[in-house]
Amino acid sequence: MSGEPEDVQARIARLLRQQGAQVRPEPPTPSPAELRERELIAAEFERIRAQPAPDLLAAARLARRRDQLTGYDRDLTLLCFARTLAERDPVRAGAVAEHIANDQTRGYTLAVIARPDHRATPADPAPAESATQRDPSVVNLSWAATALARSDPERSRAFADRAEALAREITDTEEMDRALPGVAEAVARTNPGRAEEIALTIPDETRRHAALNRIVGALVEFDPDRAEVTARRHLPPEKRSFALMRVALAIAETDPERALALARELTGPRHHALPLAAVARTLAPADPVRATAIAREIHDATQRAVALTALAGLGVPGSNELLVEALSIASWTIPLAAVPIPVFEALLAELTQPAP
Structure with missing residues (x-):
């Protein structure tokens, strides 16, 4: 390791990658006990997904338990909760950020919460x-x-x-x-x-x-x-894959069928994932079943979870089932923005309550 301190934004980017915002690094070889634990977790996910009304809170807790086996950063998780909360309650988001132990990560989170959004300017x-x-x-x-x-x-x-x-x-x-x-x-x-x-x-x-x-x-x-x-x-x-991805994203709302054809032509996990997700969002209000099927075409599990979470956030039928599916395949922090408020609050309380 270099003796130089790691830049806070580089650290955040690295941790986000590790928790599933992009691509997970290869984990160390699991022990027999860890393998058994993962098998039990996978079986429990199957049981939850088979329920007529899947228990979303139980699925989120299960995903958190799974993530703890492969590398878990409490500070980054708090950052995700604070960022999700910021839009509807920035004061509470700031209070959540205060639970972050690392000074640099806490400062970065507070800056993210306070930063105005200039995208529409x-x-x-x-x-x-x-x-x-x-x-x-x-x-x-x-x-x-x-x-x-x-x-x-x-x-x-x-x-x-x-x-x-x-x-x-x-x-x-x-x-x-x-x-x-x-x-x-x-x-x-x-x-x-x-x-x-x-x-x-x-x-x-x-x-x-x-x-x-x-x-x-x-x-x-x-x-x-x-x-x-x-x-x-x-x-x-x-x-040309990246260039055609940009074309597909640009026309996803106005010509979703053409965008879909372009997306299916592309190689690379992100190059096809982003336009497929955009097309799914466009089609969801009129045809949620087809939109869900398109989101499931995404090869990368993390990107597929992001797309399914976005559909759930639009309120399509079966949103809870989509969120449970997302939780079962990728980081438990990805669906936070779309889970119902009672589930979000229960998870946040468990994360911020003092240790016994």
Whole structure:
């Protein structure tokens, strides 16, 4: 181990991965007693799932017991509870965070609770334009072009042209190759053909593919059809999965059948999981049975649990059964946002009560 202290955000990311937010690491070889315990837990899950009205609280306790066998971090679990609680009761969420023993994790959790959500705020081009006046660099000119693409396409195009011209003046080939992907992304919003031409002039294959992926990311906001064409025309099959995932996510609400077809084409656990989950959410109000079947197509257990939890959060019929299924296959913290409040409160009380 390095003597350097682990950055708190790196620690949180590592712990989240371990508790199932992404992919669990390989656990140590279990002892015979642990194997027997896991078998008993799996059998008990089967019994709960076979009930006409599955006991969600019992399933959550069982999942917690299972997770304790393979690595359990109480502080991270409290973080998950606090984050879930923050939207409806930030004061209580802060009180939950105070139970976290590690000072850095507690501070991080309190910051997460207090942080306002800016996702719905429209982009303001003013800071980008101001930056170009202070420093008319390739980066700032590309930023201004991107910020103005919706509100003022003509000025966006002018900034993009200036960014490309400046990038082409760079004499160091390596530095030029680093600058051009950002230029291509900025140009894509007003002139996708030209953006592709810029990307294709980049000799380094990795940077060329990165530029094309950035073009696709820009195009999905405006023209997902063109984004798909760009991905298929210029990226080799083994490199286009991420780009097509972005297209599928962009059209999941407006054209779920096409998004579904794209998702089924993709390889990689997250590349197909995210659009399948988005399509399932779109279809759930009209056809919850089909939506559930689509969510169950997700290969990765953690991502499948996330998708099933999202459907339960929409209130589809059989929500408790979906939550029990999610608990049976992935971290017990994943379904917290969708469990009924009495179950959430019971679990939280058990977690925060003083040890006897």
